[in-house]
Amino acid sequence: MRETDETEDQETARTCPECDSENLVKDSDRGELICEDCGLVVEEEQIDPGPEWRAFNHQERQNKSRVGAPTTQTMHDKGLTTTIDWKDKDAYGRSISSKKRSQMHRLRKWQERIRTKDAGERNLQFALSEIDRMASALGVPRSVREVASVIYRRALKEDLIRGRSIEGVATSALYAACRKEGIPRSLEEISEVSRVERKEIGRTYRYISQELGLEMRPVDPKKYVPRFCSELQLSEEVQTKANEIIEKTAEEGLLSGKSPTGYAAAAIYAASLLCNEKKTQREVADVAQVTEVTIRNRYQEQIEAMGIHG
Numbered sequence: 001m002r003e004t005d006e007t008e009d010q011e012t013a014r015t016c017p018e019c020d021s022e023n024l025v026k027d028s029d030r031g032e033l034i035c036e037d038c039g040l041v042v043e044e045e046q047i048d049p050g051p052e053w054r055a056f057n058h059q060e061r062q063n064k065s066r067v068g069a070p071t072t073q074t075m076h077d078k079g080l081t082t083t084i085d086w087k088d089k090d091a092y093g094r095s096i097s098s099k100k101r102s103q104m105h106r107l108r109k110w111q112e113r114i115r116t117k118d119a120g121e122r123n124l125q126f127a128l129s130e131i132d133r134m135a136s137a138l139g140v141p142r143s144v145r146e147v148a149s150v151i152y153r154r155a156l157k158e159d160l161i162r163g164r165s166i167e168g169v170a171t172s173a174l175y176a177a178c179r180k181e182g183i184p185r186s187l188e189e190i191s192e193v194s195r196v197e198r199k200e201i202g203r204t205y206r207y208i209s210q211e212l213g214l215e216m217r218p219v220d221p222k223k224y225v226p227r228f229c230s231e232l233q234l235s236e237e238v239q240t241k242a243n244e245i246i247e248k249t250a251e252e253g254l255l256s257g258k259s260p261t262g263y264a265a266a267a268i269y270a271a272s273l274l275c276n277e278k279k280t281q282r283e284v285a286d287v288a289q290v291t292e293v294t295i296r297n298r299y300q301e302q303i304e305a306m307g308i309h310g
């Protein structure tokens with residue numbers, strides 16, 4: 001029985017499977033459909049995608065990049081340094097000789113440098129502690145935290161934090177690291193432990209991945225199978241079956257434009273039925289953080305493609 005309110009997945013690739021954004025743009029050079037908000041390649045053409053993806057030229061990127069929340073950077077120097085007045089007057093308001101002026105100019109530049117460096121280091125400490133906090137809340141291994149902090153440091157070095165929130169960049173670095181290490185967390189899961197909204201995470205992630213040349217292909221649903229199955233206490237057999245369903249149906253082109261978490265969830269649900277370890281759609285949906293409607297739709301498509309009759 002099909003429900004009438006199945007609007008969510010009705011039309012393939014109208015919204016981004018990762019962040020639900022409707023800002024999908026076609027990159028004519030590559031024939032790819034790309035999410036403007038999180039950068040996910042929603043649909044790719046089957047011909048050679050080339051080694052590195054660059055959807056926009058620099059100018060376009062500049063124009064399109066949105067400014068995130070104001071940075072939380074605070075510049076307090078605890079009263080230890082005195083700011084030298086920019087008006088080149090001494091404490092009595094008298095003008096200063098040119099020799100003294102250039103001396104003060106140097107001093108002022110030096111002060112500025114120290115203050116920026118201090119702020120940068122404080123911000124880095126804060127960002128790294130945020131990464132640690134979120135990583136432990138997500139239960140991801142040490143290696144992911146390390147990769148995330150490398151990404152964050154690179155972003156800092158390339159001056160990508162400017163105009164964005166530290167929390168946003170830290171979260172995006174962690175999100176990217178999870179994908180990179182092959183233990184992906186969905187934007188939904190990431191945003192639950194983050195101090196920033198999913199939309200901002202998606203946008204910041206897109207920006208830093210483009211600038212740093214990180215991988216932005218969709219995650220292979222099979223990467224979600226071990227974790228979801230273990231949370232559902234399903235056997236190895238179910239895992240193997242789910243992977244088989246994913247592989248076979250992906251070959252048929254069913255995966256294109258679909259959320260990888262929803263896809264994995266449906267395959268796990270189907271596999272649990274086939275292996276007589278039935279879980280309800282609700283149970284699987286809770287673990288994968290997708291809707292039951294999504295599972296139902298993907299499941300129908302998958303079993304049809306596999307020639308199984310549910």
Ligand SMILES: [Zn+2]
Pocket residue numbers: 016017018019020021035036037038039040202
């Ligand atoms: Zn997106």
